[in-house]
Amino acid sequence: MFEVEKKFILSESDIAHLVGDADFVSEKTFTDTYYDTPEFALTKNDIWLRKRGNDFELKLPMHLGDKNFSQQYQEIEGEEKIREIFAIATINDFESDINAFGYKPFCNCVTTRKKYKKEGFVIDLDSVVYDDKSTYNIVEIELLVEEKKQMADALEKIEKFAQKNGLKNMPIRGKVIEYLLRSKSEHYHALVEAGVVVE
Numbered sequence: 001m002f003e004v005e006k007k008f009i010l011s012e013s014d015i016a017h018l019v020g021d022a023d024f025v026s027e028k029t030f031t032d033t034y035y036d037t038p039e040f041a042l043t044k045n046d047i048w049l050r051k052r053g054n055d056f057e058l059k060l061p062m063h064l065g066d067k068n069f070s071q072q073y074q075e076i077e078g079e080e081k082i083r084e085i086f087a088i089a090t091i092n093d094f095e096s097d098i099n100a101f102g103y104k105p106f107c108n109c110v111t112t113r114k115k116y117k118k119e120g121f122v123i124d125l126d127s128v129v130y131d132d133k134s135t136y137n138i139v140e141i142e143l144l145v146e147e148k149k150q151m152a153d154a155l156e157k158i159e160k161f162a163q164k165n166g167l168k169n170m171p172i173r174g175k176v177i178e179y180l181l182r183s184k185s186e187h188y189h190a191l192v193e194a195g196v197v198v199e
Contacts, residue, residue, distance in 0.1 A: 002062065003143075004155050010139050029113075031111075034105065041102075046196045056082055059076075121141050121142065132183065138178075
């Protein structure tokens with residue numbers, strides 16, 4: 001499966017309009033810890049290794065082009081698959097083994113996510129709290145597709161759905177990029193130089 005998503009920043013009235021007639025699915029709170037090397041080897045290549053709760057996930061980029069202002073990723077779940085991709089042998093527990101290769105935490109955040117469904121789309125309303133207690137609110141509209149060739153069509157559907165609901169199509173920073181901008185300028189500017197972040 002391939003996840004196609006687009007992020008938006010919405011006012012309270014925008015949110016009320018968007019989810020007013022949507023089906024509420026769930027609300028949950030989870031903690032994410034993101035990992036990279038001191039040289040930002042992963043994130044400079046738009047690769048995101050995170051631990052959500054007790055489970056590790058790897059997000060590999062599958063962009064359709066800079067003009068789309070969207071982020072499409074293939075999601076790899078589970079330590080065994082991630083070990084294969086990184087060629088990391090099992091010596092200790094997964095976290096100890098990746099630490100030995102220089103992968104250390106650089107961002108921790110707690111997200112409360114309200115999930116809705118509307119017209120076949122998944123809408124995630126995220127309220128994020130960082131370690132310094134600052135907050136960030138963001139909305140993601142998502143579609144899952146079976147094949148890579150369906151991704152461009154799915155993005156177009158998301159954009160039409162957003163436009164119909166009065167949302168503005170503009171580049172939005174994800175929660176980790178927002179954290180780096182606020183708190184870790186060296187890391188943020190390295191991603192700008194690498195072309196991962198477009199200002």
